[in-house]
Amino acid sequence: MSEVAIVGVGCVGFQPILPELSYKELMYEAAVKAYEDAGVDPRKDVDVFITCAEDYLEGFSIFDEFVPDQLGAVLRPLFTVSGDGLLGLANAYMLIKTGHFDTVVLEAHSKASDLLTLMDVIAFALDPVLNRPLGGHPYYVAGMEMNRYLHDTCATVEQCAQVVVKNRKNACGNPYAAYGANMTLDQVLCSDMYFYPLKKLEISTPADGCVVMVLASEKVAEKLTDKPVWVKGVGWCTETPNLETKDWSKSVDTRLAAEMAYKTAKIHNPRKEVDLAEVNDLFAYKELQHMEALKLCACGEAGKLTEEGVTARNGELPVNPSGGLLGMGYGLEASGMEKLLEVVLQLRSEAGRRQIRDAEIGLAHAWRGIPTTTGIVAVLSNNK
Amino acid sequence: MSEKIKDYRGEALKSADFKEGRVPTEKCRPKAKFAWSAGIAIGRFLEELKKGKIIASTCSKCGRIMVPPRIYCENCFKPTDGWKYVKDTGTINTYSVSYLAADASRLKEPILVAIIDLDGASKNMGLIHKLGEVDKDEIKFGMKVKAVWKPKEERVGAITDIKYFKPIKEATP
Numbered sequence: 001m002s003e004v005a006i007v008g009v010g011c012v013g014f015q016p017i018l019p020e021l022s023y024k025e026l027m028y029e030a031a032v033k034a035y036e037d038a039g040v041d042p043r044k045d046v047d048v049f050i051t052c053a054e055d056y057l058e059g060f061s062i063f064d065e066f067v068p069d070q071l072g073a074v075l076r077p078l079f080t081v082s083g084d085g086l087l088g089l090a091n092a093y094m095l096i097k098t099g100h101f102d103t104v105v106l107e108a109h110s111k112a113s114d115l116l117t118l119m120d121v122i123a124f125a126l127d128p129v130l131n132r133p134l135g136g137h138p139y140y141v142a143g144m145e146m147n148r149y150l151h152d153t154c155a156t157v158e159q160c161a162q163v164v165v166k167n168r169k170n171a172c173g174n175p176y177a178a179y180g181a182n183m184t185l186d187q188v189l190c191s192d193m194y195f196y197p198l199k200k201l202e203i204s205t206p207a208d209g210c211v212v213m214v215l216a217s218e219k220v221a222e223k224l225t226d227k228p229v230w231v232k233g234v235g236w237c238t239e240t241p242n243l244e245t246k247d248w249s250k251s252v253d254t255r256l257a258a259e260m261a262y263k264t265a266k267i268h269n270p271r272k273e274v275d276l277a278e279v280n281d282l283f284a285y286k287e288l289q290h291m292e293a294l295k296l297c298a299c300g301e302a303g304k305l306t307e308e309g310v311t312a313r314n315g316e317l318p319v320n321p322s323g324g325l326l327g328m329g330y331g332l333e334a335s336g337m338e339k340l341l342e343v344v345l346q347l348r349s350e351a352g353r354r355q356i357r358d359a360e361i362g363l364a365h366a367w368r369g370i371p372t373t374t375g376i377v378a379v380l381s382n383n384k
Numbered sequence: 385m386s387e388k389i390k391d392y393r394g395e396a397l398k399s400a401d402f403k404e405g406r407v408p409t410e411k412c413r414p415k416a417k418f419a420w421s422a423g424i425a426i427g428r429f430l431e432e433l434k435k436g437k438i439i440a441s442t443c444s445k446c447g448r449i450m451v452p453p454r455i456y457c458e459n460c461f462k463p464t465d466g467w468k469y470v471k472d473t474g475t476i477n478t479y480s481v482s483y484l485a486a487d488a489s490r491l492k493e494p495i496l497v498a499i500i501d502l503d504g505a506s507k508n509m510g511l512i513h514k515l516g517e518v519d520k521d522e523i524k525f526g527m528k529v530k531a532v533w534k535p536k537e538e539r540v541g542a543i544t545d546i547k548y549f550k551p552i553k554e555a556t557p
Binding site for chain 2: 018019020021022023024025028041042043056059068069070072074111113114115116117120121124128129132133
């Protein structure tokens, strides 16, 4: 079976708002960059196009139908994955693994600024009979999870705040990041209490942007580029939609998704083998909880490692050198693609001042946000 | 319904049972509001409608004059090269008579909808719009039509700045 490589990337944004471009124009610009990077002509060289979008976030029914023109996919095979970009990556990976397709284009974007009632739409994902009638902002779900996580692991609020300081600082070195900032621990700790014990500055802010990638089979990849980034394993998993019964302490879905990806990628000791991890940090505590689920450290250890600087960009295990969602901005279904983009740039040694020396294996992780229990993991390497 | 079973246990629900709350239900109206950025191409298009003009974008590679305009040619996958006004007259490509509203209620006056290939644009390029000042039985394929604009002060930069298209009366010799 052929290996699968990422051979081209293109990104526009991320910025707090991109009002000058329509979502179609945003996608077009990212696509042009990705095709240029890969050296492919979408009208001739691409077998399948995949876009990742949720109708409700776009404001269109059957969003697939609005996609072909701006990707060069008119009259070509195309489908939409109604989920995070990393789930699209899993689909692209499988298509190429079948041996029937050599080149696949993957797209995900966020036009969060077009959605005037984002939180109402997120609230609409809560169970309509049992949960929604209670009212309140849907992010109280994160408050409850953070509370139980801190209680069970003895991680501290200072350690959570340190995640924010680290990620916003990392974002200062990332031209694709919307919210780079030099902050102090106190600034985070003194920010408004929103959903006890979750504070304002521990919540990622939405941003607009788009990422397009070109994937190829081994045979095509090696013709196109001398810097392929190989997808060594993918995994995905969903726990349960019942908030009443889900695990409030651990991210079980991410754990199982990671095990699935590690098995294919033949990763036996993630902590030692992974050189950098791009982990979902929609809320600061989530980075810690996800690190543990991804077996990058023992349960309850992530906070301490963060405090000691182990997860800093120049630490022993850099986590979210891109700035994460806290620093880059929350890109809705493109959130996983923000992670994937950073891993690709790092493994190609193209991360500029964020570059991690001798990075060979990178991990990209996505979680679909409140109120979901879906985790997706991809393991990538610059060695076939 | 099986013929063997003549008597069902329990009581059949009536609509009054729902109306009067004897059957528990939960109602919710989603609050989803969007404001889509028009972008470079459609933004310009809407500005021009406000001025009473229809603008297209052009591709130098395939030579198409494309309306509604876009910033890329989807066939050549390259950026467009310029702008060009097209006429507010055109030809009916296809049409229908919509007797129903979106909620499937019957309209008092049916809506006449048509695809109008605009003069000056490339083949199969134009607008979808309504027809007016014409009886539904008089509409024909290939019929020449012209835009009827709202008065200047009422135009806001929307597709409805054109009220409808009406047939162009052939000059009688």
